[in-house]
Structure formats: structure tokens, C-alpha cells
């Protein structure tokens with residue numbers, strides 16, 4: 001059984017390590033080798049260690065905890081009355097299991113508790129698996145594309161997708 005629970009500070013190393021694995025897998029064909037080389041567990045642990053203390057409130061990170069092992073996470077942040085799905089990542093071994101849907105639904109429930117009516121996310125152009133996942137759950141691209149940092153020294157082309165909460 002996998003529990004969906006709140007992130008705790010003691011999850012930090014596992015979060016960064018998982019984030020590096022999911023990014024390297026998802027972006028293998030989308031980013032140049034020079035960018036992929038920067039996606040390491042150490043870089044992502046440092047990224048989260050620096051980001052969390054300065055992250056604008058409110059935000060929430062939920063993790064998928066399988067018998068003490070962190071196998072997924074989702075993060076939401078609120079900007080006024082609009083929520084952002086800041087991240088959703090599932091370990092490649094667990095993709096296709098339905099766990100991402102549980103994380104997605106749980107983080108949307110957080111947005112509802114914030115009384116947000118709409119939400120957006122940024123997805124890397126060409127990340128077709130994630131886009132299929134989002135489309136199936138009521139998200140659609142709004143036509144905005146930007147080039148931006150995705151953290152830990154990596155830039156990417158990003159599409160904005162939106163949905164009602």
C-alpha cells in the first residue's frame with residue numbers, strides 16, 4: 001500500500017534524488033546532453049534545500065510513500081486566487097500504476113481547500129507522456145510558450161496548461 005502524505009523535512013534527500021531520476025528519464029530525448037548532465041541527485045537536493053526556505057506561502061508538497069520509500073511527489077502553490085501545479089513526478093518504476101492520478105487528485109483537493117477556482121502548470125515542450133496524463137485529467141494548453149529555467153541550472157521550452165479546479 002502506498003500512502004499519500006505531507007512532505008517532511010526528512011524527505012529532502014529522497015525528494016531531490018527522485019526528482020533527478022524522473023527528470024533524466026522524462027527529458028532524455030528533449031534536452032541536450034549538456035543539460036542532462038546537470039540533472040544529478042546532488043544538484044536537485046541542493047535545489048530543493050535552497051528553494052523551500054524561500055518558497056512563497058502558501059504551498060504544499062504531497063509525497064507518495066511506499067513502505068518508507070518515496071516514489072512520487074506533487075507540489076501546489078497559490079498565487080492570489082489562482083493555484084499552480086508546480087510539480088508532479090512519479091518514479092519510472094511506478095508510472096502507469098494509477099498512483100500519479102491519486103497524487104493529482106490529492107493536490108487538486110489542496111487547491112480546492114485554498115478556494116482557488118483555476119490552476120495552471122508549465123510542461124516541457126515534447127513531454128508527451130505528461131501531456132497525455134494532463135489532457136486525460138481536464139487540462140489543456142492555453143497557447144503560451146516560454147523559455148525558462150526549470151531549476152538546477154537547466155533551461156527548457158515550456159508550455160502553459162490550465163484547468164478549472
Ligand SMILES: CC(C)(COP(=O)(O)OP(=O)(O)OC[C@H]1O[C@@H](n2cnc3c(N)ncnc32)[C@H](O)[C@@H]1OP(=O)(O)O)[C@@H](O)C(=O)NCCC(=O)NCCS
Pocket residue numbers: 022023026087088089090091094095096097098099100101121122123124127128129130132133136
Ligand atoms: C507525468 C507523470 C506524473 C504521469 O504519471 P504516469 O503514471 O506516467 O501517467 P499515466 O500512465 O497514468 O498516464 C500517462 C498516459 O500517457 C500515455 N503515454 C505513455 N507514453 C507516452 C508517450 N510517449 N506519448 C504519449 N502518451 C504516452 C500512457 O499510455 C497513459 O495513457 P493511458 O492512461 O491512456 O494509458 C509521470 O509520467 C512522470 O512522473 N513523468 C516524469 C516527470 C514529469 O514529466 N512530470 C511532469 C512535469 S510538468
